[in-house]
Amino acid sequence: MSRIAGRFEELARAGRKALIPYIVAGDPDLASTVPLMHALVENGADIIELGVPFSDPMSEGPVIQQAHERALAGGTSLRDALEVVRTFREKDTTTPVLLMGYANPVEHMGYAAFADAAAAVGLDALLTVDIPPEEVEQVNAELHRVGMDNIFLVAPTTPEARIARIVAQASGFIYYVSLKGVTGAGHLDTVDVAEHVARIRAASALPVAVGFGIRDADSAASVASVADGVVVGSALIRAMADALDGGADHAAAGAVACALLADIRAGVDRAAS
Amino acid sequence: MNSEANQKPFAAVPDEHGRFGIYGGRFVAETLMSALDELEALYVRLRDDAEFQREFDEDLAHYVGRPSPLYHATRWSDQIGGARIYLKREDLNHTGAHKVNNTIGQALLAKHMGKKRVIAETGAGQHGVATATVAARLGLECQVFMGEEDVHRQALNVYRMKLLGAEVIPVKSGSRTLKDAMNEAMRDWVTNVDDTFYIIGTVAGPHPYPMLVRDFQCVIGREARAQCLEQTGRLPDALVACVGGGSNAIGLFHPFLDDTSVAMYGVEAGGHGLASGQHAAPLSAGTPGVLHGNRTYLMQDVNGQIMDTHSVSAGLDYPGVGPEHSWLKDIGRVNYVAANDDEALKAFHALTRIEGIMPALESSHALAYAQKLAADMSPEQNIVVNLSGRGDKDIHTVAQIDGIEL
Numbered sequence: 001m002s003r004i005a006g007r008f009e010e011l012a013r014a015g016r017k018a019l020i021p022y023i024v025a026g027d028p029d030l031a032s033t034v035p036l037m038h039a040l041v042e043n044g045a046d047i048i049e050l051g052v053p054f055s056d057p058m059s060e061g062p063v064i065q066q067a068h069e070r071a072l073a074g075g076t077s078l079r080d081a082l083e084v085v086r087t088f089r090e091k092d093t094t095t096p097v098l099l100m101g102y103a104n105p106v107e108h109m110g111y112a113a114f115a116d117a118a119a120a121v122g123l124d125a126l127l128t129v130d131i132p133p134e135e136v137e138q139v140n141a142e143l144h145r146v147g148m149d150n151i152f153l154v155a156p157t158t159p160e161a162r163i164a165r166i167v168a169q170a171s172g173f174i175y176y177v178s179l180k181g182v183t184g185a186g187h188l189d190t191v192d193v194a195e196h197v198a199r200i201r202a203a204s205a206l207p208v209a210v211g212f213g214i215r216d217a218d219s220a221a222s223v224a225s226v227a228d229g230v231v232v233g234s235a236l237i238r239a240m241a242d243a244l245d246g247g248a249d250h251a252a253a254g255a256v257a258c259a260l261l262a263d264i265r266a267g268v269d270r271a272a273s
Numbered sequence: 274m275n276s277e278a279n280q281k282p283f284a285a286v287p288d289e290h291g292r293f294g295i296y297g298g299r300f301v302a303e304t305l306m307s308a309l310d311e312l313e314a315l316y317v318r319l320r321d322d323a324e325f326q327r328e329f330d331e332d333l334a335h336y337v338g339r340p341s342p343l344y345h346a347t348r349w350s351d352q353i354g355g356a357r358i359y360l361k362r363e364d365l366n367h368t369g370a371h372k373v374n375n376t377i378g379q380a381l382l383a384k385h386m387g388k389k390r391v392i393a394e395t396g397a398g399q400h401g402v403a404t405a406t407v408a409a410r411l412g413l414e415c416q417v418f419m420g421e422e423d424v425h426r427q428a429l430n431v432y433r434m435k436l437l438g439a440e441v442i443p444v445k446s447g448s449r450t451l452k453d454a455m456n457e458a459m460r461d462w463v464t465n466v467d468d469t470f471y472i473i474g475t476v477a478g479p480h481p482y483p484m485l486v487r488d489f490q491c492v493i494g495r496e497a498r499a500q501c502l503e504q505t506g507r508l509p510d511a512l513v514a515c516v517g518g519g520s521n522a523i524g525l526f527h528p529f530l531d532d533t534s535v536a537m538y539g540v541e542a543g544g545h546g547l548a549s550g551q552h553a554a555p556l557s558a559g560t561p562g563v564l565h566g567n568r569t570y571l572m573q574d575v576n577g578q579i580m581d582t583h584s585v586s587a588g589l590d591y592p593g594v595g596p597e598h599s600w601l602k603d604i605g606r607v608n609y610v611a612a613n614d615d616e617a618l619k620a621f622h623a624l625t626r627i628e629g630i631m632p633a634l635e636s637s638h639a640l641a642y643a644q645k646l647a648a649d650m651s652p653e654q655n656i657v658v659n660l661s662g663r664g665d666k667d668i669h670t671v672a673q674i675d676g677i678e679l
Contacts, residue, residue, distance in 0.1 A: 108577030
């Protein structure tokens with residue numbers, strides 16, 4: 001069983017929902033990323049989604065775009081992100097980590113080379129925003145060769161027939177994108193989310209996590225009441241960026257993000273109980 | 274390269290997955306996939322529909338002013354002293370460039386889909402103007418994304434778009450040029466996919482865009498082929514066109530691909546020279562990768578990050594290229610070369626002074642290479658150059674480089 005599947009099973013047994021924070025490797029700098037990941041785990045993270053910075057992050061709203069730009073200004077690469085995972089694993093061998101990014105850095109490294117490197121550092125899964133099931137065959141062959149999960153997005157615009165096609169390629173969990181738009185947009189419709197999550201569950205036994213548009217304990221609570229996991233990204237990154245702008249050092253800014261995560265954790269647990 | 278996949282006949286590409294050999298495809302976020310499926314299904318139905326084709330042809334004839342002339346530039350040819358150079362006068366189209374051929378076609382698709390709003394990305398502003406024009410004519414809401422740097426260097430076209438009723442949105446992210454405008458247009462589309470049609474301006478992007486933009490632009494090559502036969506009694510020996518995304522080039526080249534005697538040259542923006550690294554020539558100096566929905570040659574660094582580009586012409590200032598060009602390069606059917614900024618500027622001045630035709634800086638890259646090519650050919654041979662747009666929009670840029678204050 002993969003580390004991700006195991007984590008969702010543990011949570012289900014405990015009657016809890018997964019909290020999945022997203023941060024960008026190298027934001028605000030590479031040295032602060034691993035300590036931040038450990039701090040996120042201490043403050044309630046069940047799985048960590050580590051963003052790989054890309055020059056053209058087409059699905060991101062302004063907050064995460066700027067995080068990518070900060071990380072790229074420091075020269076953070078896909079190889080650096082893999083090194084982050086290796087270092088994280090020195091102290092934490094149980095928290096699943098998935099890389100989320102765009103096709104080109106992975107394609108440029110080569111799918112086979114990526115899979116080998118990712119397996120060697122203890123990565124659990126890959127989520128590429130712009131590799132849909134139609135284009136995934138070669139990637140999946142390599143990921144599966146090393147026992148890694150591929151996480152797919154399902155969108156509000158995905159028809160039922162496509163849901164079946166997507167879940168057939170997916171493992172680990174399904175990531176439902178709660179709204180039409182980019183990350184950090186803010187018009188979450190919980191009724192609509194519940195309907196779509198139900199449709200995905202009808203097609204697959206995989207856990208369903210929901211992301212895009214979750215910003216605080218209340219929105220996390222409402223999503224957690226209808227899904228197996230909650231992904232939160234822009235809200236954490238905005239909290240951290242605002243703290244940095246206000247003169248906080250990296251550790252203090254990370255602490256602000258962690259305080260928000262702890263608050264969101266409480267919201268998620270409230271919904272589940 | 275996968276040679277088996279690359280040996281398909283020209284008419285058989287793209288395949289049902291939108292692939293040209295290993296290039297093309299559909300690399301976008303899930304939210305857009307069903308919209309692309311819908312667009313593909315509609316287009317595949319309409320492209321064989323006589324009524325749709327009649328509507329398209331009528332608009333091209335009576336609104337755009339087609340066919341555009343094929344003009345023998347005798348004085349310029351004589352001065353070069355080599356092959357005869359013919360100019361395909363896309364600069365004479367309504368709105369002043371080849372871009373309108375495509376926006377007319379896509380606007381008809383938007384109308385069929387009942388979309389109330391169109392968006393576009395633009396570099397030099399020609400595609401933005403061509404989109405704003407068809408939007409005005411059909412009463413559609415129109416927003417055009419344009420890199421902040423391009424907004425400054427193409428102020429005239431920005432004002433033209435505003436006069437046409439479009440809203441121009443300056444894009445401040447990344448390198449603030451065409452690729453960032455395309456990122457932002459994609460972000461808008463993913464947010465407003467229900468009521469918005471994205472009019473992509475070149476033969477790039479996710480399937481079916483490279484195919485349908487090519488098909489709409491092929492009117493250039495079909496006309497040029499017939500005009501050549503009529504005026505010279507035979508096919509041309511060579512075709513030359515500039516390549517940014519590559520829509521004017523594919524439009525000229527495609528109807529000639531089966532004519533093996535016709536050599537083809539796609540001219541990329543060499544900027545300050547390929548060796549300087551400051552250029553926009555992915556086919557000449559890049560490697561394959563994935564950007565903006567398709568696999569194609571890209572300018573990228575060792576980590577797969579897309580690099581900043583440089584060209585004197587905003588319309589060629591793009592780190593990628595249409596996937597069909599990548600395929601045509603690999604199979605060796607088209608030669609891809611580069612012309613530098615200063616060569617393009619020289620050609621701009623030459624054509625203006627010798628023929629009384631002021632070419633766009635984009636097209637000037639094709640002219641610069643054609644001049645070199647013609648000099649090595651005999652006076653019995655013919656070259657067709659795609660004069661893809663007129664240069665009025667560029668006079669501020671040229672004046673600035675020449676140190677003249679307007």
